[in-house]
Amino acid sequence: xxxxxxxxxxxxxxxxxxxxxxxxxxxxxxxxxxxxxxxxxxxxxxxxxxxxxxxxxxxxxxxxxxxxxxxxxxxxxxxxxxxxxxxxxxxxxxxxxxxxxxxxxxxxxxxxxxxxxxxxxxxxxxxxxxxxxxxxxxxxxxxxxxxxxxxxxxxxxxxxxxxxxxxxxxxxxxxxxxxxxxxxxxxxxxxxxxxxxxxxxxxxxxxxxxxxxxxxxxxxxxxxxxxxxxxxxxxxxxxxxxxxxxxxxxxxxxxxxxxxxxxxxxxxxxxxxxxxxxxxxxxxxxxxxxxxxxxxxxxxxxxxxxxxxxxxxxxxxxxxxxxxxxxxxxxxxxxxxxxxxxxxxxxxxxxxxxxxxxxxxxxxxxxxxxxxxxxxxxxxxxxxxxxxxxxxxxxxxxxxxxxxxxxxxxxxxxxxxxx
Numbered sequence: 456x457x458x459x460x461x462x463x464x465x466x467x468x469x470x471x472x473x474x475x476x477x478x479x480x481x482x483x484x485x486x487x488x489x490x491x492x493x494x495x496x497x498x499x500x501x502x503x504x505x506x507x508x509x510x511x512x513x514x515x516x517x518x519x520x521x522x523x524x525x526x527x528x529x530x531x532x533x534x535x536x537x538x539x540x541x542x543x544x545x546x547x548x549x550x551x552x553x554x555x556x557x558x559x560x561x562x563x564x565x566x567x568x569x570x571x572x573x574x575x576x577x578x579x580x581x582x583x584x585x586x587x588x589x590x591x592x593x594x595x596x597x598x599x600x601x602x603x604x605x606x607x608x609x610x611x612x613x614x615x616x617x618x619x620x621x622x623x624x625x626x627x628x629x630x631x632x633x634x635x636x637x638x639x640x641x642x643x644x645x646x647x648x649x650x651x652x653x654x655x656x657x658x659x660x661x662x663x664x665x666x667x668x669x670x671x672x673x674x675x676x677x678x679x680x681x682x683x684x685x686x687x688x689x690x691x692x693x694x695x696x697x698x699x700x701x702x703x704x705x706x707x708x709x710x711x712x713x714x715x716x717x718x719x720x721x722x723x724x725x726x727x728x729x730x731x732x733x734x735x736x737x738x739x740x741x742x743x744x745x746x747x748x749x750x751x752x753x754x755x756x757x758x759x760x761x762x763x764x765x766x767x768x769x770x771x772x773x774x775x776x777x778x779x780x781x782x783x784x785x786x787x788x789x790x791x792x793x794x795x796x797x798x799x800x801x802x803x804x805x806x807x808x809x810x811x812x813x814x815x816x817x818x819x820x821x822x823x824x825x826x827x828x829x830x831x832x833x834x835x836x837x838x839x840x841x842x843x844x845x846x847x848x849x850x851x852x853x854x855x856x857x858x859x860x861x862x863x864x865x866x867x868x869x870x871x872x873x874x
Contacts, residue, residue, distance in 0.1 A: 460539040460750070466776050468542075471852030474843065478868035481860050485545075488515040488538050489522075489556075494584035496562065498576040508577065512560045512585045514594050515541030518862040519549055521592050522558030523800060525599025525628075526581070526610075532561035536750070543771050544800070547793040550855040551832055553804045558594050560585070566601045578606045582613040589614070591624035591811070597803050598628040600672075600749070604640075608633050624810035627803035636806035638821035639799075644677030645822070646798015647745075647769055649829040650790065652685070654837070658743070658765055658788075662686035665704075667741040667763065669693050669733070670748030671719055674769050674796070676711060678745060683707040692719050693736040693748070700739055701728045737761055746773035753778045761787060768792035783846060791848040793855060794836055801828055 465486060472482050491513040500506050511534050514522040524544040527537070537559045545557025562581060566574060588594055598607055611626045611633065623634030631637055638645070651660055664687045668675050671694040679689050688704035696718040699705065705728065713721045723730035737744060737757055744763035746752055750772040753761065758778035766782065766789045768774060774782070774789060782789060802825055809816055816824075840850035864871075 460535045460772075461542065463776055464539050464542050464772070467848065467852055468546075468856065471849050471856055474845065474849070474853045475857055475860065477856070477860050478864065478870055480868065481856075481863060484863070485516065485542070485859075488513050488541055489517060490514050490588075491534060491538055491541075492585060492588050493534065496577060496580040496584055498573065498580050500573060501570050508562050508564045510560070510562045510581050510584060511537045512588050512594070512596075513537045513541040513558055514588065515557045515559070516545045516859065517556035518859050519556050520554040521556065521590075522594045523548055523553070523555035523597070523803065524558040524560065525597045526560035526562070526602050526606075527599040528562045528564050528566045528577075528601030528606075530563060530565040532563050537561045539750075540771055543793060545859065546852060546855040547797050547800060549858040550793050550836075550851055551797045551801055551804075551828065552858070553800065555595075555800070555804065558596075559599075560596055561599075564601075574606060575609050578602075578609040579613040582610045583617070586614060586617045589625060591622060591807070595624070595803075595807060596626050597800070604628055604630045604635060607635075624807050627806040629806070634806070634810050636802055636809055636821060637816065637818040638825065639802050639806060640673070641677040641681075642802035642825065643674040643769065643796050643799035644681060646801060646825055646829045647674075647767060647790075647795045648678055648681040649798070649826045650795060650833045651682075651743075651767065653830045653833060657837070658790075660687070660743070663688055664743060665690045665741040666743045666745060667691035667736055667739050668745045668747055669698075669736050669752060669773075670746065670770060671710075671714055672747065674799075675745070675747035676714065678747070678769065679707055679710070687743075690741055691731070691736050691739045693733045694719050695733075696720050698731045698733050698736045699723050699728050700731045700736075702740070703727050743767060746770050748773065751775050753782075755781065758782055759785070761785070763787065765790065768795050771796065779846075779848065789846070789848060791836075791851045794832060794847070794851050797832070798825055798829060801825055 496508045496510045541559040548555040607629045629635035691700040697720040738760035743765045745767045747769035753774045755777040758781040
């Protein structure tokens with residue numbers, strides 16, 4: 456059975472591979488995940504009934520090290536999505552020079568429909584089902600859409616019980632009290648912000664720059680705060696219930712308060728703030744459009760309506776290949792997801808390192824290391840794109856593929872053995 460989501464991601468891999476002199480077997484290996492495991496997760500509900508959920512864990516490629524990637528709880532998640540995100544994590548970890556391969560996990564569930572005790576039972580059931588798949592040297596999960604540090608704490612505790620020893624390095628994104636890293640809460644947004652500030656001249660990022668943010672979850676909220684503090688004007692924001700638009704700019708403190716009480720749409724009707732549909736947000740007048748929701752939000756049907764000059768992909772895979780072509784023709788610069796949102800996994804790596812070494816880094820140490828890493832890789836991607844006259848996305852993919860290929864070639868290629 457074809458995986459359409461994975462085929463889209465592989466289109467970009469194949470396009471990037473054409474810029475490298477790779478062994479023919481390299482791309483062939485990346486066309487399929489190393490392993491994808493599915494399990495039935497049975498939990499006792501608060502009313503005494505038993506309910507079953509489907510869970511997945513994909514280890515896409517481990518050429519560079521143990522696989523690493525989040526666990527998504529969402530009622531729309533499926534094996535195709537998990538595998539595609541596993542490939543993107545493989546590329547992202549390679550691009551950032553981390554000693555990780557790529558993995559991903561998911562449970563088909565709406566976590567908002569579960570009580571806290573039901574969420575704990577589901578998290579522990581997930582670990583019991585996949586305990587043989589994960590491990591500090593094999594596969595290291597983390598939070599993703601629908602999961603959080605509390606769920607990671609339960610999962611780490613369950614794994615530790617199964618193996619008979621405290622094992623904080625098995626999972627990242629934990630509470631600081633249980634071995635989590637300082638700075639992990641806003642790492643994804645801060646990594647993107649570091650790149651935007653570092654390349655402020657290139658992006659024409661200055662006081663008063665108009666920014667629209669699609670998706671006001673954890674990453675969207677944090678980058679809104681960081682950019683607003685820098686003098687940027689956040690003029691449109693959306694969440695799962697709708698969007699608000701204010702040409703003169705939205706008050707971030709009021710926006711955060713509205714989100715805490717349900718949705719950003721509750722700001723509609725206040726001075727200068729109007730409600731628009733979530734779909735309309737991508738076409739508002741702005742300088743920078745930050746896509747912080749889910750996959751495929753900008754596509755062939757709406758790409759031409761975008762008025763931003765720069766798109767920042769804070770979410771995974773928010774722009775389809777068809778939209779890429781349209782936006783390139785419109786001279787819209789896209790800062791690609793595998794670079795922009797790598798701050799989360801980069802600080803997750805620091806958490807893993809701290810757990811294995813028994814250290815606790817200060818917030819200042821984490822921020823400094825993240826800033827240096829994001830700026831270094833942004834330099835590499837921009838320089839390669841400029842040198843080869845290719846898009847930033849293609850450049851990021853080429854650099855990531857070259858690092859994975861080097862690891863595969865170190866074990867011997869088809870050409871080596873045929874010789």
